[in-house]
Amino acid sequence: MTSVKTVLISGAGVAGPTLAYWLARHGFRPTVVEQAQGLRSSGSPVDVRGPAVGVAEAMGIMPMLRAAATDVTALTFVDDNGRRVGGMRLGQTRGEVELPRFDLATILHEAAHEEAEYIFADSIATLAQDDAGVDVTFERAAPRRFDLVVGADGLHSRTRRLVFGDESRFVRHMGVWIATLSVDGLDLAPHEMLMHNAPGRALALHPNRGNPGAAFIFRGPWEPGFNHRDTAEHKRLLTAAYSGGGWRTPEILQRVSATDDLYFDSVSQVRLDRWSAGRVALLGDAASCVSLFGDGSTLAMVGAATLAESLAATPGNLAEALRRYEQTHRTLVAPKQRNVARAASLLVPATRIGITTRNVAARLLSLRGLRTDPSTRPTVPSPRFEESTQRSVVSADDDRAGGASGGQ
Numbered sequence: 001m002t003s004v005k006t007v008l009i010s011g012a013g014v015a016g017p018t019l020a021y022w023l024a025r026h027g028f029r030p031t032v033v034e035q036a037q038g039l040r041s042s043g044s045p046v047d048v049r050g051p052a053v054g055v056a057e058a059m060g061i062m063p064m065l066r067a068a069a070t071d072v073t074a075l076t077f078v079d080d081n082g083r084r085v086g087g088m089r090l091g092q093t094r095g096e097v098e099l100p101r102f103d104l105a106t107i108l109h110e111a112a113h114e115e116a117e118y119i120f121a122d123s124i125a126t127l128a129q130d131d132a133g134v135d136v137t138f139e140r141a142a143p144r145r146f147d148l149v150v151g152a153d154g155l156h157s158r159t160r161r162l163v164f165g166d167e168s169r170f171v172r173h174m175g176v177w178i179a180t181l182s183v184d185g186l187d188l189a190p191h192e193m194l195m196h197n198a199p200g201r202a203l204a205l206h207p208n209r210g211n212p213g214a215a216f217i218f219r220g221p222w223e224p225g226f227n228h229r230d231t232a233e234h235k236r237l238l239t240a241a242y243s244g245g246g247w248r249t250p251e252i253l254q255r256v257s258a259t260d261d262l263y264f265d266s267v268s269q270v271r272l273d274r275w276s277a278g279r280v281a282l283l284g285d286a287a288s289c290v291s292l293f294g295d296g297s298t299l300a301m302v303g304a305a306t307l308a309e310s311l312a313a314t315p316g317n318l319a320e321a322l323r324r325y326e327q328t329h330r331t332l333v334a335p336k337q338r339n340v341a342r343a344a345s346l347l348v349p350a351t352r353i354g355i356t357t358r359n360v361a362a363r364l365l366s367l368r369g370l371r372t373d374p375s376t377r378p379t380v381p382s383p384r385f386e387e388s389t390q391r392s393v394v395s396a397d398d399d400r401a402g403g404a405s406g407g408q
Contacts, residue, residue, distance in 0.1 A: 080246030086359030
């Protein structure tokens with residue numbers, strides 16, 4: 001397979017615009033299709049850290065990311081009465097930022113929109129490929145042919161389903177569920193995230209630059225017949241899981257009942273033997289959804305840059321380019337996928353003894369930090385509760401309006 005020039009990207013989340021930017025810089029002609037009417041995402045915080053910082057710096061967007069950054073520096077655990085019973089300092093290494101997911105998506109879109117074609121309010125209907133290209137039909141637009149199609153459309157990727165098969169073959173429930181929503185008027189300190197635990201469940205409140213949000217994270221088996229688009233069923237499951245909960249749980253559950261913008265999904269991993277089939281490739285959560293610690297956005301940006309670089313290195317040998325992209329990026333993805341159990345044990349201890357042990361350990365860690373030089377005090381990754389990590393920023397090609405992810 002040779003000659004790649006035109007590339008269709010499904011999904012305008014984090015991975016899609018990043019890939020479009022780098023493809024355009026390398027001389028390709030990218031088109032991004034997104035089912036939603038425009039940019040839309042929750043304000044849930046995500047990270048740009050590690051190698052993604054270098055990607056953002058090369059794109060010239062780090063000043064905008066820093067300007068949009070949140071100021072949360074501590075995670076505090078509270079009991080039923082709101083009394084502080086433990087906590088830890090949250091921190092990034094130099095240059096890394098936490099920011100609302102919508103702001104990240106907007107900044108990435110602004111960086112790419114003049115160099116790429118965007119098609120909103122549409123989605124891929126069918127794909128038919130041969131050795132020379134991919135024939136694509138859309139739900140609304142006229143059919144077109146592309147040299148390569150990239151699915152960057154989240155945990156519930158339509159592109160993956162069309163080419164690789166039903167998601168039940170690749171998506172693995174990790175025994176944890178997550179729900180997020182924006183909640184006005186929480187009156188939170190600007191630098192502190194609060195978390196309340198009961199065995200097997202957690203409620204976290206994040207100030208999020210004046211746009212506070214709540215995250216429910218709880219342990220539970222897979223629900224047969226679960227539909228990620230059924231909001232009424234999501235509210236029922238969430239209310240049942242948190243019935244009788246302490247602290248501010250009743251208050252936040254009332255907000256759940258009233259909201260029309262609830263995100264709810266399984267914490268899942270996507271595992272495929274290969275991330276491409278002929279002239280169709282997968283990127284971000286569609287290929288390798290990861291964990292609870294907000295790595296989805298970081299990996300989406302790095303994966304997009306890696307894919308574009310690989311395509312540019314061997315533009316006349318698509319198979320080699322896709323092989324190199326997958327081989328390189330899997331080295332970053334694999335250790336992140338192994339961290340889900342650690343994340344769950346920290347955020348959602350299964351027993352009261354586990355909660356107490358976690359809180360004591362957090363207090364000891366904080367005391368140790370107070371006795372050391374501030375520059376060497378221990379920190380932990382901040383839990384970002386990324387939606388799919390979980391949801392696609394613009395929501396759409398995962399087949400649920402408004403619902404991936406950190407795209408991812």
